[in-house]
């Protein structure tokens with residue numbers, strides 16, 4: 001059945017914008033993605049014995065590549081990506097699953113909001129910087145949680161907004177504060193801070209100036225996910241872990 005026009009054009013515009021950004025090197029090996037500085041902390045929360053994983057907004061598969069290297073038990077992988085980067089995921093991830101017994105890679109090039117009902121649940125459900133396209137953040141987290149298998153978990157890293165820092169704003173002071181919090185979060189889980197990753201990800205901070213990215217503002221302008229709401233979400237899910245990383249929040253929600 002054809003989508004109502006407003007959904008179809010939303011989907012096409014988001015995909016087009018990210019195709020353009022990917023062509024410029026964002027979320028590819030050239031500039032990289034958020035994986036460079038947050039990927040290792042996210043991967044820390046993927047259980048060593050997990051065999052299935054689903055990632056929403058996987059872009060070109062940079063984070064999933066990292067996780068597949070670190071977690072050889074993973075063999076059932078689903079990525080959902082609205083842009084043509086989905087094909088890059090397929091190219092990148094297929095060889096990494098070769099030789100894993102029962103391996104399966106599902107690449108779903110679609111709007112998560114349209115595709116959610118037909119996705120297979122997984123032990124780990126991950127999302128990084130995608131919530132701002134998904135409407136109400138609490139509803140989005142609930143949808144992710146619905147897709148986690150019992151005993152599994154959601155790992156979500158998304159923009160944390162404040163009155164002074166709405167979505168899309170970046171300043172040197174915010175970056176410095178976030179870096180400190182990131183180091184503390186790594187210390188808490190006994191990991192070295194991702195200094196090289198942070199340096200590498202500096203290229204990403206040109207993103208808000210890119211015309212293709214600005215074109216997306218109509219979809220993200222209403223996104224607010226302040227600290228208090230992150231804490232409230234953590235309280236909703238018993239056993240949840242919340243990392244306050246300044247400009248970014250991270251939740252691990254058990255199921």
Ligand SMILES: C[S@@+](CC[C@H](N)C(=O)[O-])C[C@H]1O[C@@H](n2cnc3c(N)ncnc32)[C@H](O)[C@@H]1O
Nearest residue numbers: 018033034057059081082083111112128129133
């Ligand atoms: C800001 S990028 C983040 C990429 C990567 N997860 C990271 O953290 O570096 C957002 C990604 O989500 C994808 N995306 C946005 N809206 C989406 C939707 N409704 N369904 C599926 N993917 C979506 C975009 O195409 C893009 O690849």
